[in-house]
Amino acid sequence: MSNTQHIDDFLAMYNKLDKSNLDLLEDIYHQDVVFIDPLHRIEGLSALTKYFSNLYENLDAGRFEVTRVLQQDNAVSLYWTMYFSHSKIKSGKEVSFEGNSFLEYQDNKVILHRDYFNAADMLYQHIPVLGGLINLVKKRATA
Numbered sequence: 001m002s003n004t005q006h007i008d009d010f011l012a013m014y015n016k017l018d019k020s021n022l023d024l025l026e027d028i029y030h031q032d033v034v035f036i037d038p039l040h041r042i043e044g045l046s047a048l049t050k051y052f053s054n055l056y057e058n059l060d061a062g063r064f065e066v067t068r069v070l071q072q073d074n075a076v077s078l079y080w081t082m083y084f085s086h087s088k089i090k091s092g093k094e095v096s097f098e099g100n101s102f103l104e105y106q107d108n109k110v111i112l113h114r115d116y117f118n119a120a121d122m123l124y125q126h127i128p129v130l131g132g133l134i135n136l137v138k139k140r141a142t143a
Helices: 003-016 022-028 045-058 128-142
Strands: 029-037 040-043 059-072 075-086 095-106 109-117
Touching (some): 003 059, 003 075, 003 095, 022 029, 022 045, 029 045, 040 045
Parallel strands (some): 029 109
Antiparallel strands (some): 059 075, 095 109
16 A cells, blocks of 8 residues: 555544544554654554543544645655644634644554644643643743
């Protein structure tokens, strides 16, 4: 399977993934996948499926818009903007943030998925008191 097909399948899966179809993860991820982001390190497909089950419990909507793709051998890097709404973040209004996913393939499935993003942009900045403090620190750091 070509990298282009891997990317198309990966993006299609993520843009339709929700709590009712988590079995789609099996089509994309290797049994021994390692998933890393600024908040988690998850090992194995069953643990990743449980993580997504918990994540989608309160997620009202989510989608990705890919802005750039870099490929080399069995690795792909995707630059994206995520748009989501969550009942406990920003009163359920849509939030967006930018990030990057590094994917490494083995046996035509993702064996390593590492996300890079600013957790403050995704989460902390939208918590009432904490968000105000983060914005204050950002202003002082750039003054």
